[in-house]
Amino acid sequence: MAGHSQFKNIMHRKGAQDARRAKQFAKVIREITVAARSGLPDPASNARLRAAMWAAQKVNMPKDTVERAIKKASGATAGDDYVEVRYEGYGIAGVAVIVEALTDNRNRTASDVRAAFSKHGGSLGETNSVSFMFDHIGIVSYPASVASEDEMLEAAIEAGADNVSSSAEGHEITCAIEAFFGVRDALEARFGQPEIAKLDWRPNVLVTLDEEKAVSLLKLIDVLDENDDVQAVYANFDLPDAVAEKLSA
Template sequence: MSGHNKWSSIKHKKAAVDAKRGKIFTRYIREITIAARLGGDDPDANPRLRAAITAAKGVNMPRDNIERAISRGAGGDDGENIEEVRYEGYGQGGVAILVDCMTDNRNRTVADVRSAFNKGGGNMGEAGCVSWMFHQKGQFVFASGTVDEEQLMEVALGAGADDIEEDSDAGCMIVSCEPTAFGTLHQALDDVGLEAQVSEISWVPENSISVEGEAAEKVLALIERLEDLDDVQNVYANYDISDAEIERISA
């Protein structure tokens, strides 16, 4: 398992837990609204919107909620002056962390994020301090046993995928592509009925940092603290923590 996909595996494992959080709907509504505002209301012509809709359906968001969010964004009447901001910093062991937010109040958000870093034993840095360690990738995650692997490989590689990996520990298959190929690949998978559990354009690390023991505990606690902030949409990090270590910490 390459380091950059370790994060995808962890997100796959967390999906069921995240879906139980009431505010997960709010995050997806914001993402759908912004995506529709920036790229229009046609999912076929707007890969970001299409990914957001897929993700929202994955946590059983009602169709009416999705359609209202699209209408607000496409009509420019989203009721809030929401903007996207990114913060960067470090956790224990030098782990690099990117925090993507959507906010109507930058001062509140930056204060909350800085406080989370400080309380979590990390350090918030300047813009660009860790983002150079990451690159964007389109990613599709399928639960193992739910798709025909030969068909997945044939369709995905023919539509622009550049990597297909299986993580037996996480119980999933991960298809990766360049962001420019995301829309085409998404359509190709849909056309043959291959529906991913996770479908997104994500930031993945070039390399991972292995952490264990107390450092691993503090990194996971910091990530959770950041994710719990209302304005935070996504948190990306370059840690590599073994499954055994995660189970020990969760016990």
């Protein structure tokens, strides 16, 4: 089991379901706000806004909530002004960690992120201190039922993607970040809305952890992910099957 994408299946979330839902909504609304201000408030003309609206659908955000967020962001008195920031550092055992955030207070967010690293055996580094251990790519995925392996490969190549990985579970298409929106839109036009469409930090080197170190690292990731300013956390760890099964029990 590798990377951050599966850690939520291991760590049991504390707190009520409605509190978790509120946090999800808050993170998506921040992305909608930044997306709407970065271009036109019309999703047809703003690829990032379309992506943010898809994210809202994934967490079942009501349509009127999305529309209010766009209207507020594009209004003359738009309210909170969020900026994008990225933090990089090391967790326990030298695991590389990337934290992406949207914040209206850089000092607060930096302090919170630094404290989380320190408390859980890590250290916050400089920008680009660990990103070289990741590939920054676009990812689009579809269920296997939408197309055959050959059909998806042909469509992805025509759209400008770099690679397609197909299995019984589905198709994962990867591309350069510069090509992401074009690839996503071309595939959506042919196969409908994808299950996943996002920019991702994919580790190109992995650190294998034992149970003790895995528990410590997952606590760090969980604390970071619970921060309202944090949008995503990526880490280059790998868990042996035996450790993953024990933590899942």
